Amino acid sequence: MTRQAAGIVAVTAGSDPVDQRLTLLHELAHWLGPEPRRRRWGRVGHHDASFYARAFGLYAAHGIEPVEAVAREGARHPGALRHARDLGLPGAAEAYLARRDLLQQRAASRRPPRVVVAEHRVRLVRDGRWTRCAVCGVRIVGPMLARLRRRPGRHLLLATG
Numbered sequence: 001m002t003r004q005a006a007g008i009v010a011v012t013a014g015s016d017p018v019d020q021r022l023t024l025l026h027e028l029a030h031w032l033g034p035e036p037r038r039r040r041w042g043r044v045g046h047h048d049a050s051f052y053a054r055a056f057g058l059y060a061a062h063g064i065e066p067v068e069a070v071a072r073e074g075a076r077h078p079g080a081l082r083h084a085r086d087l088g089l090p091g092a093a094e095a096y097l098a099r100r101d102l103l104q105q106r107a108a109s110r111r112p113p114r115v116v117v118a119e120h121r122v123r124l125v126r127d128g129r130w131t132r133c134a135v136c137g138v139r140i141v142g143p144m145l146a147r148l149r150r151r152p153g154r155h156l157l158l159a160t161g
C-alpha cells in the first residue's frame with residue numbers, strides 16, 4: 001500500500017525473499033508514478049501500461065529475472081500479463097495466452113444450460129420393456145417411475161456446454 005501524501009509505503013509480504021522484493025518494488029513503482037488526483041480510499045489504482053513499464057523496469061534493475069517477475073506479478077495481478085506482453089518480456093506472450101484460454105474455458109463452463117425441451121407435464125408411455133416420457137423421450141426408471149405413477153410430475157430438459 002502506498003500513500004504518497006503521507007509519505008508511507010507499507011508492505012505485507014511472505015517469508016520468500018523474492019516475493020518480498022517484488023512486493024516492495026511493486027509499491028515503489030506506485031510511489032514513483034504520478035500521484036493519482038483522486039484515489040479512492042484504500043484502493044490502489046493505476047495498474048496501467050506506464051505503471052508496469054516502471055514496475056518491470058524496477059524488477060529487472062533489482063535482480064528479479066524477467067521470466068520470474070512475469071510469473072509472480074501475473075499470479076498476483078493477472079492484468080499485468082497483457083502489459084508484460086506489450087513490453088515484450090520473455091514468457092509474457094505465452095502466459096497471457098494461457099491465462100486468456102483459462103478464462104475462456106471458465107466462461108464456457110459457466111454458460112447457463114440451454115433448454116432442450118420446454119417444461120412439460122410428464123406423460124408415461126410404454127416402450128418395450130421401458131417406460132418413457134412421451135413428450136421428451138427420457139427413460140424413467142426406479143423410484144422416479146414409482147413416484148410419477150402415484151402423482152403427476154413435470155420435466156424440463158436442459159443441456160449444458
Ligand SMILES: [Zn+2]
Nearest residue numbers: 026030044047
Ligand atoms: Zn499495485
Ligand SMILES: [Zn+2]
Nearest residue numbers: 133135136155
Ligand atoms: Zn418429459
